[in-house]
Amino acid sequence: MGRAPCCDKANVKRGPWSPEEDATLKNYVETHGTGGNWIALPKKAGLRRCGKSCRLRWLNYLRPDIKHGGFTEEEDNIICTLYAEMGSRWSAIASKLPGRTDNDVKNYWNTKLKKKIMAGKVTLKTLTDNDTLPSISTPSLTNNQNVKTSQNSPFPSSQNQNSPPLDANNTFSISEKSIISFDQTHHGLYSPQVMDVVSQIGANSRIPNYNNNNNPVVSLSQEGSSSISDSSSIAMNNKNVSQPEQHANDDYESMEMLMDFGFGFPYDFANGPNCHYERVGELAPSSYPEWVDFSYADIKPH
DNA sequence: AATGTTACCAACCGCCAGGAG
DNA sequence: ACTCCTGGCGGTTGGTAACAT
Numbered sequence: 001m002g003r004a005p006c007c008d009k010a011n012v013k014r015g016p017w018s019p020e021e022d023a024t025l026k027n028y029v030e031t032h033g034t035g036g037n038w039i040a041l042p043k044k045a046g047l048r049r050c051g052k053s054c055r056l057r058w059l060n061y062l063r064p065d066i067k068h069g070g071f072t073e074e075e076d077n078i079i080c081t082l083y084a085e086m087g088s089r090w091s092a093i094a095s096k097l098p099g100r101t102d103n104d105v106k107n108y109w110n111t112k113l114k115k116k117i118m119a120g121k122v123t124l125k126t127l128t129d130n131d132t133l134p135s136i137s138t139p140s141l142t143n144n145q146n147v148k149t150s151q152n153s154p155f156p157s158s159q160n161q162n163s164p165p166l167d168a169n170n171t172f173s174i175s176e177k178s179i180i181s182f183d184q185t186h187h188g189l190y191s192p193q194v195m196d197v198v199s200q201i202g203a204n205s206r207i208p209n210y211n212n213n214n215n216p217v218v219s220l221s222q223e224g225s226s227s228i229s230d231s232s233s234i235a236m237n238n239k240n241v242s243q244p245e246q247h248a249n250d251d252y253e254s255m256e257m258l259m260d261f262g263f264g265f266p267y268d269f270a271n272g273p274n275c276h277y278e279r280v281g282e283l284a285p286s287s288y289p290e291w292v293d294f295s296y297a298d299i300k301p302h
Numbered sequence: 303a304a305t306g307t308t309a310c311c312a313a314c315c316g317c318c319a320g321g322a323g
Numbered sequence: 324a325c326t327c328c329t330g331g332c333g334g335t336t337g338g339t340a341a342c343a344t
Contacts, residue, residue, distance in 0.1 A: 038329075103311085107310075
């Protein structure tokens with residue numbers, strides 16, 4: 001037997017709220033408060049609406065402190081950083097954005113921000129050990145964004161938690177490349193939100209060859225038409241860490257993804273709780289105009 | 303101008319956690 | 324300890340505006 005419905009569906013109005021209903025709800029809540037009981041509220045207020053619907057309408061639209069309109073670049077940064085850190089916990093993310101609701105943030109992510117990220121130019125490049133990566137940078141982060149979390153920070157232990165060393169402008173950046181190490185013994189546990197986006201890029205990626213050190217070198221591209229059907233392609237989904245299929249002569253204990261941070265994503269995006277960094281680069285200044293530019297990526301065995 | 307497609311976002315659905323009884 | 328109820332949350336849907344053909 002299922003749970004009893006929260007309201008009589010047959011006798012409640014559904015669909016878009018009329019201005020009159022909005023006014024009624026707003027007046028009631030401002031005058032009486034919610035009384036801690038949304039289910040009983042519509043009856044008291046004289047609304048033929050489900051209590052949950054009233055709550056949602058109030059929280060997402062009628063609340064006086066709601067901010068309507070487009071998201072700023074700063075908000076983009078915060079959302080991306082927090083999404084990388086905590087995934088689709090929209091209410092938690094929204095709580096860091098004054099005036100924004102979880103629904104707003106969720107919609108914005110699903111309809112715009114994700115596309116904005118995916119639309120970033122992805123350049124094909126095969127790395128060799130002799131490659132010198134260009135200086136790269138990341139979007140600015142502010143001190144109050146609570147950017148932390150990985151237990152294995154790429155930053156010096158003297159830094160607070162795992163936050164990057166912020167300069168006077170509250171920005172940080174990375175130059176050269178960093179190594180994200182994926183320990184195969186724990187594959188499947190890596191930051192799924194990272195793999196989600198990476199996997200979408202990975203859909204057009206493959207490992208074309210091995211370099212002189214027998215390292216499989218992967219090139220990522222959205223522009224190319226390559227598929228993942230190659231035997232050496234990386235198989236990815238949003239639950240499992242990507243890993244090259246076993247190469248005949250390889251016995252990987254783990255592998256590393258050399259990743260240039262030039263894609264301009266917040267460092268935390270690749271700094272999930274189960275990734276560890278080996279910092280081989282240095283931090284460089286300034287912000288990056290584009291959200292994503294996976295300029296270089298290289299996967300190699302330890 | 304008409305029609306089809308895409309993008310956007312408000313609203314709904316159903317699950318879950320936590321508190322009250 | 325258990326059940327029930329409610330609020331909160333994330334995923335999904337549906338309506339419609341905007342754009343393309």
